[in-house]
Amino acid sequence: MPASTHASSNRQEGRKLIAQNRKARHDYAVEDVFEAGVVLTGTEVKSLRLGRASLVDGFATIDDGEIFLRNVHIPEYEQGSWTNHEPRRVRKLLLHRAEIERLVGKTRESGLTLVPLSLYFLQGKVKVELALARGKRSYDKRQDLAKRDADREVARALGRRVKGIE
Template structure:
């Protein structure tokens, strides 16, 4: 029952990321949002699909994540694709900058959820999969599904 309550707090997930990347490590970060953005996030109007994290001058920014304009926001609405600052410790940002400098590594948002009333984003340090890796993952998943189906009573 506790797991179900935890899943209700997930506002958006990037399922495509687990298909396209090997996730090596994850970090939890806060997001600096405006008033209309947080209302739109709580209404689950978020798309993480093409998002990524960029490190600029010792700060981490969430790029290319689409948060719809809040319907009742009128002239105070936000730009849907603006850069949003991630709230991380300096040591974590330094680690992420080191990883980002390596060839083939990227940082992607995996999900946005609420924790104690605050919006948090789970970001993953990821390495891109090749086409044959993706096929191998699909093959393994299908085999596991067949085994579960076969031994289910």
């Protein structure tokens, strides 16, 4: 077997989800979504391969034209030694310059924030799905819940009608 074919077959193909921030879609109105690479250390990647991460309190900031991911918890790798990482360290995100400048403009002008939605492996590389979002107020959340309940009730009624129950 040629070396190039063998190396590509060992790589993880497709998208493997590590962690998801479900609460983000409840707390924020998502306006745009970006995919960014993450600068990580070796023990962080090994910990992520075990599926261990939490995006609950995570957010991204823009400092000196670079984007950083903060408050994302990647626990220490259990088999790691002195090379282990800090679980909540600040991690740099990798985006194209044009994307960064667009995000800078949007966050400054309209009070939007950057929230991580999910963390996943894509062809062996760790990626984060970053949302440009606006915080929801409590009444917005209640309206969304009421709308979802109403839609669910309509779907149930249609289902029962199709089955001939009603």
